[in-house]
Amino acid sequence: DAGVIQSPRHEVTEMGQEVTLRCKPISGHNSLFWYRQTMMRGLELLIYFNNNVPIDDSGMPEDRFSAKMPNASFSTLKIQPSEPRDSAVYFCASSFSDYGYTFGSGTRLTVV
Amino acid sequence: ILNVEQSPQSLHVQEGDSTNFTCSFPSSNFYALHWYRWETAKSPEALFVMTLNGDEKKKGRISATLNTKEGYSYLYIKGSQPEDSATYLCAFLRTSYDKVIFGPGTSLSVIP
Numbered sequence: 001d002a003g004v005i006q007s008p009r010h011e012v013t014e015m016g017q018e019v020t021l022r023c024k025p026i027s028g029h030n031s032l033f034w035y036r037q038t039m040m041r042g043l044e045l046l047i048y049f050n051n052n053v054p055i056d057d058s059g060m061p062e063d064r065f066s067a068k069m070p071n072a073s074f075s076t077l078k079i080q081p082s083e084p085r086d087s088a089v090y091f092c093a094s095s096f097s098d099y100g101y102t103f104g105s106g107t108r109l110t111v112v
Numbered sequence: 113i114l115n116v117e118q119s120p121q122s123l124h125v126q127e128g129d130s131t132n133f134t135c136s137f138p139s140s141n142f143y144a145l146h147w148y149r150w151e152t153a154k155s156p157e158a159l160f161v162m163t164l165n166g167d168e169k170k171k172g173r174i175s176a177t178l179n180t181k182e183g184y185s186y187l188y189i190k191g192s193q194p195e196d197s198a199t200y201l202c203a204f205l206r207t208s209y210d211k212v213i214f215g216p217g218t219s220l221s222v223i224p
Binding site: 091 | 146148158214217
């Protein structure tokens with residue numbers, strides 16, 4: 001298995017632009033998580049899905065952030081419009097039952 | 113608010129030394145505790161998933177113990193090597209459908 005695949009690895013965009021981050025979880029995993037890593041807050045959970053259904057999106061900072069999981073093998077995190085304070089590393093992780101999380105390599109987002 | 117704490121925040125040890133650090137979590141309503149290793153510029157990697165009071169897990173030179181009644185887990189590294197340098201995160205689940213709460217991590221540096 002190739003693990004959790006995230007794209008792009010790096011994204012540099014201008015303030016106000018729309019940004020879409022993509023994640024392909026491990027086949028067979030039934031939960032998917034989007035995390036943001038910042039120096040100030042460490043790893044923050046933004047949203048998680050179970051069987052493609054959003055379970056908890058209380059960590060989504062504001063309406064500019066949205067996430068979808070149209071099927072078991074794909075999820076997107078969209079920021080529209082992006083702001084410089086959104087600059088961070090965004091991780092996607094997937095899991096099956098209680099076997100721990102497998103993280104993707106992350107997307108480093110820079111908004112200038 | 114659920115608090116997961118880790119101590120110490122950072123640790124510097126000489127190659128060959130054994131070391132340990134602590135994760136503290138609420139002792140009521142325990143479901144599972146995870147340990148992750150997070151190397152710089154990489155993504156977190158699951159080390160252990162622990163679910164039972166008294167659990168002891170071992171992977172090579174790294175082991176972990178769990179006390180759910182008093183709300184702590186210890187991670188031990190025997191004979192530290194430079195490649196053990198990383199941030200070690202613990203993560204707590206209160207129920208099977210709850211989101212994982214990550215601790216702030218312990219940053220370990222092993223000096224050759």
